[in-house]
Amino acid sequence: MTGVLPVTLLEATKVVQALLYGGKEYVCVMKLHGDAQEAQVRKTLEEFEDLIYQRPPLRASVKRQLRTRRIYYSDFLEMNGRNVLFSVGCEGGTYIRKLCFDVGEVLGCGAHMQELRRTRAGPFVEKDSVTLQEVAYSFTEYQETQDLKILKRFVQPMERALMLVPKIYVRDSAIAAVCHGASLTAPGVLSLEGGIKEGSLIAVFSLKFEAVALARAVASSEQIVDMTHGVVAKVERVLMPRGTYPKCWKSGEKPDEQES
Amino acid sequence: MPRSVAPWETPRELLVRAEDRTDPNFGHRPEERPAEEYLRFGLINLDKPAGPTSHEVAAWVKRILKVEQVGHGGTLEA
Numbered sequence: 001m002t003g004v005l006p007v008t009l010l011e012a013t014k015v016v017q018a019l020l021y022g023g024k025e026y027v028c029v030m031k032l033h034g035d036a037q038e039a040q041v042r043k044t045l046e047e048f049e050d051l052i053y054q055r056p057p058l059r060a061s062v063k064r065q066l067r068t069r070r071i072y073y074s075d076f077l078e079m080n081g082r083n084v085l086f087s088v089g090c091e092g093g094t095y096i097r098k099l100c101f102d103v104g105e106v107l108g109c110g111a112h113m114q115e116l117r118r119t120r121a122g123p124f125v126e127k128d129s130v131t132l133q134e135v136a137y138s139f140t141e142y143q144e145t146q147d148l149k150i151l152k153r154f155v156q157p158m159e160r161a162l163m164l165v166p167k168i169y170v171r172d173s174a175i176a177a178v179c180h181g182a183s184l185t186a187p188g189v190l191s192l193e194g195g196i197k198e199g200s201l202i203a204v205f206s207l208k209f210e211a212v213a214l215a216r217a218v219a220s221s222e223q224i225v226d227m228t229h230g231v232v233a234k235v236e237r238v239l240m241p242r243g244t245y246p247k248c249w250k251s252g253e254k255p256d257e258q259e260s
Numbered sequence: 261m262p263r264s265v266a267p268w269e270t271p272r273e274l275l276v277r278a279e280d281r282t283d284p285n286f287g288h289r290p291e292e293r294p295a296e297e298y299l300r301f302g303l304i305n306l307d308k309p310a311g312p313t314s315h316e317v318a319a320w321v322k323r324i325l326k327v328e329q330v331g332h333g334g335t336l337e338a
Contacts, residue, residue, distance in 0.1 A: 005308040006333040007321045010300045019333030023267045049263055072266040089266045092334065118308075121334050123268065129307035132317065136324050148295055155302035157290030161333065164267050171280045190280055194273040207282035208289045225275045245286045 003118030004129050012158035014239050018201065018214060022122030022164040023072065025089045029116075030100045032082040034109025041084055042076045044106050049074055054098050062093070069094040083114065123163035130154045158239070159211050165203040166193040168224070168233065170212065175245040178204055178213050183234050186227035196221040202233055211239045299327070 003026070006019055032041075048071055055066045072089040079085070088096065097113040104111025119126040130138075135154050142150040170178070174188025184204055196202055196217045204212040215233035217224070224232050288294070293301065308317050314335045322330040 002308050002310045005306045005314055005317065006303055007306045007318050008303040008331040008333065009321075009325065009327050010302075010329050012301050012303045013329060013331030015303070016331045016333050024334065025266075070264060072269075073263045118334075120268070124305045126307070129305045131307050132309065132320060132324070135304060135306070135321060139324055146295070148298065151295065151298060152291075154304055155299060156305060157293065157298070158301045158303055159290045161303060166272075171278075172282050172286065186277075189277050191274050191276045191278075194275055195270070206287060207280070208287050210287050210290060221275055225277050240287075245283075 001116045001118070003116075004121045004124050004126055005118070006121055006124050006161060008158065008161070009155070011239075011241075012161075014237055015158050015161040015211070015214070017237060018162055018165050018203070019122050020092045023089060023091055023120070024094070024118060024122075025087065025120035026096055027077075027085070027087045027117045027119050028096055028100065029114040030084045030086065030103065030111050031114040032084060032107065032109050032111045033104060034107075035082065036107050036109055038076075038079050040107060041079060044103055045074045045076050045086055047106065048099060048103060052094075052099070052102075054095055057095060057098065060095075071099075074099075084111075087119070089120070123160060159205075159209060162203045162205075162211055162214075165201060165214070166196045166217075166221075167203050167205045168192040168196075168215075168217075169205050169207060172206065172245050173248050175206055175212055175240070176242070176247040178215075178235060179238055179240050179242045179244065181235050181238060183231040184215060186224070186229050186232050189224060189227075189232055192221055192224055194221045196224070201236075204233065204235075206240075206245070210244075213238045213240065299325070 051068050052071055054069050056062050056064050070091045074088040077085040096116055100111050100113040138150055138154050169191045170188045178184055197220050200217045202215055202217050204215055213235045214237040215235045217233045218231055314332050318330045318332045
């Protein structure tokens with residue numbers, strides 16, 4: 001299996017949980033065990049769009065219970081003999097191998113997954129990916145020149161992993177408390193994306209677009225916008241180091257200017 | 261079955277509750293982080309080759325960049 005694999009460095013590893021969220025896209029070669037008409041194959045692939053049932057395979061590290069997974073789309077690309085090329089956009093945790101097996105069952109002839117390439121993992125797409133060779137080469141060049149532009153060619157800020165996670169933007173004065181794990185309260189909220197529901201995973205962001213923490217919303221976007229006080233979200237993972245922003249200074253004042 | 265909207269296709273709107281400014285003396289816009297910090301809070305969109313496991317590939321990145329820790333988002337195994 002090849003394709004998009006986001007590799008997090010050092011502190012950025014804390015965002016990995018958000019990458020399991022946000023969906024994936026694959027290009028797959030499915031090998032049929034018998035002959036089938038293209039029209040039949042196209043129609044069957046379409047039947048597997050929207051919600052499907054899957055039980056994780058024996059090798060999986062998750063509980064082997066029957067669960068639903070959403071296939072956003074499954075697009076027939078081409079067929080050559082018994083080889084079927086198709087692209088599929090799906091929820092994280094969808095087993096494409098099982099999907100191919102089940103498509104084969106419905107077709108009647110049976111099928112298996114011959115080859116798989118991931119073309120998208122959340123916000124990360126194939127066309128922006130770099131190979132190990134490029135990483136090695138560019139890193140050597142960066143070490144020699146110390147030119148940050150070269151580093152930026154293959155390293156992204158961890159915030160990119162949170163592109164699909166709904167965001168809540170907060171005041172500077174609310175950041176320190178959140179970095180200490182305190183729940184985010186309404187007065188600290190400046191703006192937020194729509195579509196947040198109670199229990200949604202959200203990302204707390206500063207006005208400089210820095211990731212502060214991953215949290216769970218306790219209310220919806222519409223409710224939060226009108227709240228004057230109370231908890232808005234409970235912190236699950238702090239991403240910003242403590243001390244990046246000071247505790248509750250009045251805006252404009254520096255620590256040594258504050259009145260005693 | 262109908263094609264659904266994928267998470268990367270959903271439109272996003274911003275609801276504004278209040279406005280404020282941010283102090284330029286604290287923090288950095290991610291793109292403006294100084295070198296060492298940029299790397300510490302960075303990630304790589306890697307095109308994984310066939311053969312090694314996702315874990316092995318992440319370990320190679322760790323060695324190439326000489327960092328103490330790496331993680332990866334979503335195993336890509338056979």
